[in-house]
Amino acid sequence: MASRPRAGFGVPEDEVDPQHFVVQISPTGRELVTIIEDYGISGPRIDSDENTYVDRVVRCTIHPRRWRMVATPLKNAFNERLKSRRYRTGRWDVGENRVHRLLGREMCVLLWAVEQCEEDLVPAGINAWLGLRPEERWWLFAMAAHTSGKAGDHDRGWRKAIRFGLTEGATLPDSHRSTLLDRF
Template identity: 50%
Template structure:
């Protein structure tokens, strides 16, 4: 059972996994990690109450080979937990089975997963670094553009999916530049308010 957390004098809503509100049928993502080391990892979007019908309640967004997931999982977990912690929310860790992920963080994860699904393995660290350098709202925008036309598991290597692979995996950031996302950790008051961190939602 989720537990209520306090930050200062505020009571924060309990969460599941990476920031998913512990409410009835919220819009969120799930990262499904099979027990077999060779099993593929699937990222799906659960529309919850926003679904127009049961038939479109779940959208399978991307499937990653296990080595590709292993190459990104630690940095993604670190980045997400830094965001959650800066807002006084419970952190999490990837585990075998279903991992709930907040809808906005899930969109950001899809952007990186789409970028690395077909890229050469030696370019994945470049893609991760470039993804970390993006602001959250930039990742949300990229998700929206990609999901509109090429956002399902069947759309790898097409349109915006292909563009993400080259945009994030082709050119490394200057080694002298720190990713902006890391520079801004802990500066929650300077960033736009996210739904999952909003007391009123």
């Protein structure tokens, strides 16, 4: 039986080195926020670009201002899911924040969507991401991670498609939409 998570967002503390994601937030809040996938005890994966085995892969680096825009919606979505399973909720702290591997995949989809888009489209990306089911987010991650899942691959393949699909074609949340009276 799986253990109950006690650290970060859904990562079990009593399992030996589980696969998870790490969100590194600097104490100054000025350096890029880094998202790393740590394969844990499941073993190293082959990095086809460098033809070596790796235990950790940097999936995304994002500007701190954009991180602050998505941090609360991510926290709320994750905590809602953790509460439904009666797990302890998490929060973003300075330093390393551990995130369950499936939640981390979902997080990467949102971060990939907003990392290079126009800043005024970030709320639309968040809104579109919230409208996806977890399985859809996992599928998008799987499609992008295979060929363009590293931090520097933001303008290639599925990563580019995720950005356009979740930000350009999405509608803004109600709080950002103008009304007929706003135009006068």
